[in-house]
Amino acid sequence: MRILSLASADGLDSVSLDSIAMPDPRPGEVRVALKAASLNHRELWITKGMYPGMQLPATLGCDGAGVIDAVGEGVDAARVGQAVVLYPGQDWGDDDRFPAAEFGLLGMPGPGTLADAICVPADHAIAKPEHLDFANAAAVPLGALTAWRGLVTKGGLKAGEKLLITGIGGGVATFALKLAVAMGADVYVTSGSDESLEKAMALGAKGGVNYKTERWAKPLTQQSGGIDVVFDGAPAGGYKNYGRALNMGARVVVYGSTGGMSFEVNAPEMFLKNISLHGTNVGNLSEFKAMMAFVDKHAIRPAIDRSFALADVKAALEYLESSHGFGKVLIDIGN
Secondary structure, three states: OEEEEEOOOOOHHHEEEEEOOOOOOOOOEEEEEEEEEEOOHHHHHHHOOOOOOOOOOEEOOOEEEEEEEEEOOOOOHHHOOOEEEEOOEEOOOOOOOOOOOOOEEOOOEOOOOOEOEEEEEHHHEEEOOOOOOHHHHHOOHHHHHHHHHHHHHHOOOOOOOEEEEOOEOEHHHHHHHHHHHHHOOEEEEEEOOHHHHHHHHHOOOOEEEEOOOOOOHHHHHHHHOOEEEEEEOOHHHHHHHHHHHEEEEEEEEEOOOOOOOOOOOOHHHHHHOOOEEEEOOOOOHHHHHHHHHHHHHOOOOOOEEEEEEHHHHHHHHHHHHHOOOOOEEEEEOOO
């Protein structure tokens, strides 16, 4: 079968489409014939050696959907033929509050979804929502799970609250917008692109500001009247602007470090307003199941940018790095 392999972290030139033997599921596992996958910036960081816990060689990709075509010992044979979406993590551990030291994702250290097939624990293969085709289903896992945990578990977002999502256009941020709108929150966004702001409005955002505008906290406050929850993947450039727009008891959820690894916090502003700061990453299996059930119930569809064939996955990675716009980049496996 075909796999997207990375033998060394020397950039995209290190990526190759190789052939290996078809894996057999071990006890408790299912084998999924993959129909589609999607890309995250994580794959780019891995090719450059910029991801923690690098383990090479690796098969890339942590988002995927397909059909179970074989089961291991102890798994109900009736699952063969089931259309599924894959939980992107492995070995979360026993504490729902945070992952264990052994936690990792598919596509390093686990097997990757940019391949013809993959073997995963049976309970990690979740029934595909009927309103999503395989391509759209493959766009959901990592981005939507990260957004779900950040908004629900960490942010405690409630209907009617005002949510700020920074850097709209990326996969995680766009899922956060779609999920929050379905939850009944009033969503405001930032972007460096007026076009992305317009697209966010079309998806249900109440307002937005271009973060290239100096002192954009003022128009944000004027639009929103104050923010209750922030979902931020780039606090180094954002917190100093939206800090004063936070309401009493606001929760700031940080899920990334784009633009810098540190940021300043005004301590009196934080404790006098009783602001809470939370870090989050990915999510556990129970959160994944809850997120998928919500996506199914509300018929949520991911925002899609462009699709490539598996044979053209290197071009897809180059596109993600240089030209990616609004939504997910998909990979058609072709099975």
